[in-house]
Amino acid sequence: MDATMKVALLSFLMHFWSSAECSNPHPLDPLTPSEINLVQTIVQKAYPTSNTTNHNLIFNYVGLDEPDKLEILSWQSSNPKTKPKPSSPPPRRAFVIGRFQKQSHEIIVDLSKKSIVSTKVYQGNGYPPLTLGEIEVATQLPLSYEPFKKSLSKRGLNVSEVQCVDFTFGWFGEAETRRIVKIKCHYRNGTANFYARPVEGVEMLVDFDDMKIVGYNDRYVVPLPKAEGTEYRASKLKPPSAPKLKQDDGPGFTIDDHTVRRVKNKGDGGDDEGYGGEVVDGYDSRAGPIISLASYYDLQKKKHRPVLYKGFISELFVPYQDPTEEWYDKTFFDSGEYGLGHGEITRFSQQSSLQPFTDCPSNASFIDAYYASSDGTPVKIPNAFCIFQKYAGGIMWRHTETAIPNQMITESRLEETLVVRTVSTLANYDYITDWEFKRSGSIKSVVGLTGILALKAANYTNTDEIKKDIYGTLVADNTIGVNHDHFFTYYLDLDVDGVDNSFVKSNLETVRVKDGSIPRKSYWRVVSETAKTEGDARIKLGLKPSELVVVNPNKRTKQGNKIGYRLLPGPMAQPLSLSDDFPQIRGAFTNYDVWVSPYNKSEKWVAGSYVDRSRGDDTLAVWSERDRKIENKDIVLWYTMGFHHIPCQEDFPVMPTLSGGFELRPTNFFESNPVLKTT
Amino acid sequence: MDATMKVALLSFLMHFWSSAECSNPHPLDPLTPSEINLVQTIVQKAYPTSNTTNHNLIFNYVGLDEPDKLEILSWQSSNPKTKPKPSSPPPRRAFVIGRFQKQSHEIIVDLSKKSIVSTKVYQGNGYPPLTLGEIEVATQLPLSYEPFKKSLSKRGLNVSEVQCVDFTFGWFGEAETRRIVKIKCHYRNGTANFYARPVEGVEMLVDFDDMKIVGYNDRYVVPLPKAEGTEYRASKLKPPSAPKLKQDDGPGFTIDDHTVRRVKNKGDGGDDEGYGGEVVDGYDSRAGPIISLASYYDLQKKKHRPVLYKGFISELFVPYQDPTEEWYDKTFFDSGEYGLGHGEITRFSQQSSLQPFTDCPSNASFIDAYYASSDGTPVKIPNAFCIFQKYAGGIMWRHTETAIPNQMITESRLEETLVVRTVSTLANYDYITDWEFKRSGSIKSVVGLTGILALKAANYTNTDEIKKDIYGTLVADNTIGVNHDHFFTYYLDLDVDGVDNSFVKSNLETVRVKDGSIPRKSYWRVVSETAKTEGDARIKLGLKPSELVVVNPNKRTKQGNKIGYRLLPGPMAQPLSLSDDFPQIRGAFTNYDVWVSPYNKSEKWVAGSYVDRSRGDDTLAVWSERDRKIENKDIVLWYTMGFHHIPCQEDFPVMPTLSGGFELRPTNFFESNPVLKTT
Missing domain, CATH: 3.10.450.40 (Nuclear Transport Factor 2; Chain: A,)
Structure with a gap:
């Protein structure tokens, strides 16, 4: 294939590359x-x-x-x-x-x-991979195996609807092994999702070398889960169907003042409520963008269900790590000292902050914002926000099923995300803040760090000349990029399906198997703990494995699970300053990665109301000492996403964006996958 | 604004929403x-x-x-x-x-x-945010301040090119404070990037209430960094310019058998080498996709520079956490026992694995793959790979500069990423594997977990009926989603700018300021440690803050920094099984998140060559015990990305994708931002 052909082929939007035999691979x-x-x-x-x-x-x-x-x-x-x-x-x-x-x-x-x-x-231990051919033969064996047929009869099941699955058997200390694989069976009868219908209690062992059943066990009977609600093929799903993913006649959202609503495609029928969420984009000179009243329109329950009453970056603490006289004092609190909502964007004139086509993709819509200048005059920031649907080629969910005789199923749905973006320029640094609303109910907040490093001049042009610490990296001749941190502390007033919520730590704990009932020695289980007071909810991430969930203790799913949203943390960087050092006293809210406090209208700015030259006497760390009750209350989750930044030459003269984000993900908030019916 | 108008406005691809006054906000x-x-x-x-x-x-x-x-x-x-x-x-x-x-x-x-x-x-401590108006006045003060003018003369600098910047001063234990802000100045003279040209050693204190300079310090003189190489405005950059980001005449890459190369737009001139990278997509029935010989075409050096000789998922360990007789043995090694490269995709017939428009965006190209069936016959997997350029609306880099008189600068570049995608379906689970190649030189690998949970039947329909541990979550009537982990262990044979590399831990360590020279008590510094042997390079992430860098000790940047790539880890989940438990002996390669070994052709499969019923005697944990030398050698980085999965009702009947990824990011690999000139 010569170069010309390649270009011709590839100039189509999509093509199938034919894997022709190549004489010179x-x-x-x-x-x-x-x-x-x-x-x-x-x-x-x-x-x-x-x-x-x-x-x-x-x-x-x-x-x-x-x-x-x-x-x-x-x-x-x-x-x-x-x-x-x-x-x-x-x-x-x-x-x-x-x-x-x-x-x-x-x-x-x-x-x-x-x-x-x-x-x-x-000559050693273990066996090579199972082949699909072997598996195909092995999983048919039960269908003509008399003891298994009896087990099916006992349960009133029909062998023609049975679908068996192979499971490698592992090794649990046996001195001698054979090439044994375990087979368990499932039941189709009305669904392609046979995994959801296990014939529990029955299992067989197959010797793959002899290709024979060599062990059989029918220990107990439990109900076969029903087929209803297990199907995932679009063609088999019943109404109400979700609107189509692809928006053919304009954006999939409306903006009404500052309220953004998802809309349905024409022809989807049903009521005209926004689908998949509604959110108010607030704006504040100190916080920058504020997300309020984010709710999810639940197709099954036919109502908006609240999720996030309010979310914003309450403080952005950026301590530099150069202890010399001219630099030690650089320990910025960008929100409280400068304001993420005006920054330098509009210092001298009314300028647009977001550039169509480069800051935001071509399908973006824009919203202006206003702040008051020094003398109280309103200043317009044209295009302060952009809002767009992101089609990044991600897959929302999928499954391929080839095990069912004479059927080949692939169901796959591309992801689409509604993004609300702002950029805050704080002198040299540019911070990109994306709030992402997924159809699956997830809310992500992603920050991007770009712009220009804080740079220090020095005598050096080569690291060989450096005899003592320069507190950073020599990024160019006579130029040091100084070490620093970025701590983004978020205020997240979650109202999960209602105002009163609790904070649950679902800890994963190792259990030792002591009774020898099985040859395995350990497993992990979930031990959930509801935080009673603020003291129970101060968490340094990474110390022990847990899922952190904000639940509504007053509502449960049909199955009885607590309705919740969990925090999937982003990049973690804990402060390295001594806790009695002055910058860290002022930034003591970073002593933990997660805190929970009862809602209090006056506790909004995590570093205090008056942050410039503050003394740390009005921070979350001080408020939290009251150890107030937080169970089944209106609560606020404070979460810090951190970056330690050792500059590198790539960061000069402008930094390629470094991104990090966290996710708030529905966890037993819905009765089942809320985007199952989205096509 | 009524609903009709809104729709009309929004039906344009881009519009500017006018923030009209609203009587009912x-x-x-x-x-x-x-x-x-x-x-x-x-x-x-x-x-x-x-x-x-x-x-x-x-x-x-x-x-x-x-x-x-x-x-x-x-x-x-x-x-x-x-x-x-x-x-x-x-x-x-x-x-x-x-x-x-x-x-x-x-x-x-x-x-x-x-x-x-x-x-x-x-009445309390601290002051409100600085206003832009105050800053504007304060940063002009030095320009007419005689001592500062003298400092400039001493350095041969011209006041008209000076650009001063305000820095909040913080608090360091003073009993009384005034509203003081520090001012330091920079020099333009030939660049918009004045941050890169600090007039180091000179600083002033301004009282913002009196708006007067109240302190002055000119302590030392160091060279002013030169303007050359600091500019970032596209209009001011000199050739060679990088090709345009936007590909107007087809995809920005070619596929030659299995070699993928980025190409330049027509009319960019220069040689016809691929830009921004070249990579071979291998395929193997056990590993699935294999990335080989990934290199970056360096515009400045005019050559391909190697980065990743080989990268693939060496094992995917999925232990379930149900200790009952029928479930305890489910501790799968999906690569070694089944193979990520055929899985269930093509069990019964030749079927396409990736679906155009739903598994991959509309601009994707596809490549087939082949594996040998049980009897040795080649089986085609049409569309096993898709390759596409992702335009996700991310920003590659940006900066807004408003401080320069009579100028308003915003330079911003949208991100574009080359993605190589495969999906491995292992019975119920579908794993999406994306290898992403960014123009900035970063290589990301992102996995997405979707498909169907391993489900267990039970008597329960509501959690109220559950009196003992069910080892999972009741996700539907009579249906338990069983707790489990996913450990993706990557083989990453980095050849950073050459074959022989070293592994460096750049540890961040707190330093206590003991001499009272400054009022601050602590800062962190970087203490780098080169791993000599395998034992030095076994790392549990999260225990202490470090940057992990693979460097080429035989080459340095012009500034003398070690040429490297660093690992930005993804989701972390360490195994919770006892280390002497049989599944964990077999999966002992997950005992550490990061290992480094010398390259050895036979050490490719981290769980051993024969994994089905293996006994853990041929894993990385065993190889690594030899504690071989790894300094300035051809080395392999083994990295495990982990997920603990407590199922939730949303995961039923098909799971919304849960994603995680890590990044290999150039760190002093380039002399400066390699995408500065990309437009």
């Missing part, structure tokens, strides 16, 4: 079909087949026997500019693991010489 | 310009201005004085369906913090009554 290209055929012929000749299928060699693994790395590198560097590729790449070889007469054979085939180069019988 | 809408004007009038009347500007009230903060939350919620719920909004929302009020006669005044203005409701003089 790249030495790392996978085996071609004709190479695989050649391997098959050569190996089958050497390991003669018998009439009993089970005794044929099974090709458990066939892959490229990769040339030595140095061979590849030397081939690559010898003729880097040569096109077509140089004539003598390393020889093509295949590596085969074949199961034959209950042994694992390792066979290397030279594809140019068309011969076997070496063979070896593996 | 939402109670949480920010203050409108006319409201701000009204506040100004009312407050200025109450706090009479004088002729001396400094004595006028400064509007340090003007924001919405938010109605009580219960008022909002009661207003919202009283008439949820009423449109237009109900007639009596809570009263609109503004909150003002005004600095007046060296005091901070808190003023609440009722906007309907057009009067001040309350005033209070703040």
Whole structure:
């Protein structure tokens, strides 16, 4: 295939690249079909087949026997500019693991010489991968196995609706092993989602070398879960259907003053409520963007269900780490000292903050904002917000099912996200703040750090000249990028399906199996703990595994689970300053990554109301000392996302964006996947 | 604005939403310009201005004085369906913090009554936010300050090119404070990036209440960094320019067999080498996708520089956490026992694995793959890979500069990423694997977990009936989603700018300031440690703050920094099984999140070559015990990304995708931002 053809092919928006045989494959290209055929012929000749299928060699693994790395590198560097590729790449070889007469054979085939180069019988523990062919035979065995048929009769089930699944059996200390695989069965009868209908209590062991059932167990009977509610194929789902994902006649949202609502496509029918969420974009000179009253329109319950009463960055603490006289005092609180809502954006004139097509994609809508200048005059920030639907090629959910006879199912849904973006420029730094609202109910907040480093001049032009600490990185001649942190502390007033909520730590704890009932020695379980007071809810992330969930203790799902949203944290960076150091006293709200407090209208600014030259006497750390009750109350979650920043030369003269984000994800908030019916 | 108008406006691809005055703003809408004007009038009347500007009230903060939350919620719920909004929302009020006669005044203005409701003089510590107006005046003060002019003369600098910047001063234990802000100055003269040219050693203190310089310090002279190389405006950059981001005549890459290259737009000129990277997509029935020989075409150095010799998921360990007889043995090693490269995708027929438009966006190209079936016959997986350019609306880098007189600069570049995607379906689960290649040189690998949970049948339909642990979540009637983990262990053979590399832990360590030279008590510094042997490079993430960097110790940047790539880890979940439990012995490679080993062709599969029923005697944990030398060697980084999964009802019947990814990011690999010139 020459270059011209490639361009022609690729100039279509989509094409199917035909994997034609190539006479000169790249030495790392996978085996071609004709190479695989050649391997098959050569190996089958050497390991003669018998009439009993089970005794044929099974090709458990066939892959490229990769040339030595140095061979590849030397081939690559010898003729880097040569096109077509140089004539003598390393020889093509295949590596085969074949199961034959209950042994694992390792066979290397030279594809140019068309011969076997070496063979070896593996003598160690363990077996090669199961093949799909073996699995296909093994999972059919139960269907004609009398004890299993009896188990089905006992349960009133029909063998023609049974779907069996193989499970590798592991190893639990046995001195001798056979090539055993466990088989358990499921029931279709009205659904493609047979995984949802396990015939529990029944299991079989299959010896894969003999391809026979060698163990059987029918220990107990529990109800077969019903087929209803398990289907995921769009064609089989019942109304109410969700609106189509693809918006063909304009954006999928409306903006009414500052209220953003998702809308449905024309022709979707039903009521005209916004779908998938409604949110108010507030704006404040200190906080920048404020998300309020974010709710989710629940198609099943036919109502807006509240999620986030208010969310914003309450403080952005940026302490620098250079202790010299001119630099030690650089410990900025960008929100309280400057304000994320005007920053430098509009210092001298009314300028647009967000640039169409470069700051926001072409499908973005824009909203202006206003702040009061020094003398009280309103100043307009045109395009302070942009709002757009992001189609990033992510997959919202999918499943491929090939196990059902005569059916091939692939259901897949591309992700679409509603993004509310602002940029706050604080002198040299530019902070991009995206609030993302997913159809699945997740709310993400992603910050991007870009702009220009705080730079210090110095005598040095090369690190060799540096004899003492420079507290940063020499990023250019005479230029040091100084070490620093960024702590984004979020105010998250979650109102999960109502105002009164509780904060639950679902801790994962190791349990030791002591009674020897099974050969396994341990597992983990979930021990949930509801925080009673503020003291119970101060958390340093990473110390122990837990899921942190804000629940509504007054409502439960049909199954009885607590309705909740959980925090999936983003990048973590805990403060390294001494806790009695002055900047850290002022920034003591970063002593924990997560705090919970009862809602209090006056507790909005985590570093205090008057932050410039503050003394830390009005921070969350002080408020929280009252250890107030937070169970089944209107509560606020404070979460800090942190970055330690050691500059590098790539950050000069402008930094490529470094991003991090956290997610608030519905957790038993819905009765089932809320986007199952979205197409 | 009625609904029809809104739709009309929004049907354009882009529009500017005019923030018209609204007679009935939402109670949480920010203050409108006319409201701000009204506040100004009312407050200025109450706090009479004088002729001396400094004595006028400064509007340090003007924001919405938010109605009580219960008022909002009661207003919202009283008439949820009423449109237009109900007639009596809570009263609109503004909150003002005004600095007046060296005091901070808190003023609440009722906007309907057009009067001040309350005033209070703040008595506590700290000061309100600086205003842009104050900053504008303060940063001009040095320009006519004689000592500063002398300092400039001493350095041969011209006052007309000086650009001063304000820095809040913090608090370091002083008993009394004034409203002091520090001013430091920078030099333009040939660049808009004055931050890169600090006039180091000179600083001033300004009293913001008196608006006077009250302190001056010129302590030392160091060279002014040069203007060259600091510019970021596209219009000012010199050739060679990078190709345009926007590809107007087809995809921005070519596929030559399995080699993917970025290409330049027509008309960009220069040589026809691929730009921004070249990569070979391998494929293997066990590993699934394999990235090989990923290199970056460096525009400055005019050559391909190697980064990643090989990267793939070496094992995917999925232990379930149900200790009952039928479930304890479910501890899967999906790569070694089944193979990520065929999985269930093509069990019964040749089927396409990736669905155009739903699994991959409309601009995707596809590549087929082949594996050998049980009997050695090649089986085609049409569309096993898709490759596309992702335009997700992210910002590659940006900066807004408003401080330069008579100039307004905003430079911003949208991100574009080349994505190589595969999906591996392992029975119920679907794993989406994206390898992302960014123009900035970053390589990300993102996995998405979707598909169907492993489900267990049970007697329960409501959690109230559950009296003992069910080892999971009741996700539907009679249906338990069983607790489990996913550990993705990556093989990452980085060849950073050459084969021989070292592994460096850049630890962040707190330093206590003991000599009292500054009032600050601590800072952090970077202490780098090069791992000599395998034992030095076993790391549990989260225990201490470090940057983990693979460097080429044989090459340095012009500035003398070590050329490297660093690991930005993704979601972390460490195993909770006992280390002597059999599944964990087999999965001992998850005992650490990061390991480094010398390259060894036979050490490719982290769980061993024969994983089914393996005994853990051929894992990375065993290989690593030899404690081999890894300094300035060809090394492999093994990294595990983990998820603990407590199922929730949303995961039924099909799971919304849960994603996580890590990044390999250039760190002093380039002399400066490699995408500075990309437009």
